[in-house]
Amino acid sequence: MASLVNDYVTAVKKMACDILELLADELKLQQRNVFSKLLMDEESDSVFRLNYYPPCPELQEHEPKGRKLIGFGEHTDPQIISVLRSNNTSGLEISLRDGSWMSVPPDSNSFFINVGDSLQVMTNGRFKSVKHRVVANSVKSRMSMIYFGGPPLSEKIAPLPSLMEREEASLYKEFTWFEYKKSAFNSRLSDNRLGRIHSATTHVRVDQYNGNTGLRSSLRVRFDWSWAWWALRCIIRLYGSIKGDLGFKS
Numbered sequence: 001m002a003s004l005v006n007d008y009v010t011a012v013k014k015m016a017c018d019i020l021e022l023l024a025d026e027l028k029l030q031q032r033n034v035f036s037k038l039l040m041d042e043e044s045d046s047v048f049r050l051n052y053y054p055p056c057p058e059l060q061e062h063e064p065k066g067r068k069l070i071g072f073g074e075h076t077d078p079q080i081i082s083v084l085r086s087n088n089t090s091g092l093e094i095s096l097r098d099g100s101w102m103s104v105p106p107d108s109n110s111f112f113i114n115v116g117d118s119l120q121v122m123t124n125g126r127f128k129s130v131k132h133r134v135v136a137n138s139v140k141s142r143m144s145m146i147y148f149g150g151p152p153l154s155e156k157i158a159p160l161p162s163l164m165e166r167e168e169a170s171l172y173k174e175f176t177w178f179e180y181k182k183s184a185f186n187s188r189l190s191d192n193r194l195g196r197i198h199s200a201t202t203h204v205r206v207d208q209y210n211g212n213t214g215l216r217s218s219l220r221v222r223f224d225w226s227w228a229w230w231a232l233r234c235i236i237r238l239y240g241s242i243k244g245d246l247g248f249k250s
């Protein structure tokens, strides 16, 4: 049994790497193994999970009222890529942009590929990690097996510099996979973890006017709000100490 699982994981890992290389080609990245090398790394923090959802006959009572029993709560996968395979029982649903849920038709001969949060960050949002969940089935049991391809714990995850176009703002702050994984364990399954590492950066346009030539040139400057808060705190502290030195009492 152990060797069967090992063989399966080796095969899906290879497939995940091939897919990641095709994605790198699509993004016109010179280094086509830029994502796949993270899964191939000896220290790659990948996981293989088996899920079993027993049938839920109680559902038939709830279904007319439009209520669904949740087998696996809504979430996005934090890793780079996930490869899912299930039996022929429906249940998997993905969240659409308008917030509605769409059922993924079950097909025991197909793989369902999910972009993980880390790939969304590395591609600066070009590929989106889709929220999904599993609803229980009233008559049939569902089984699924998923390979979650993750990077080494120490790997720094950030938008790839080679991908960023001129003046493109980085949408995410850099983090290590260890930090992200820890925050995932310390948060609720449905939490929007990517929202928390969204970069608080704004672009400010600075116009310069040349009096001799009459030409105006403009420059886009990245303005990071975390620095602004830091500067504000320094000013308040400085003000407090000057006030103290001058003998004012608050």
Ligand SMILES: O=C(O)CCC(=O)C(=O)O
Pocket (backbone or CB within 6 Å): 049, 051, 072, 077, 084, 086, 092, 132, 133, 134, 143, 144, 146
């Ligand atoms: O069982 C499924 O179809 C999906 C399970 C899942 O999303 C997960 O294990 O993270």
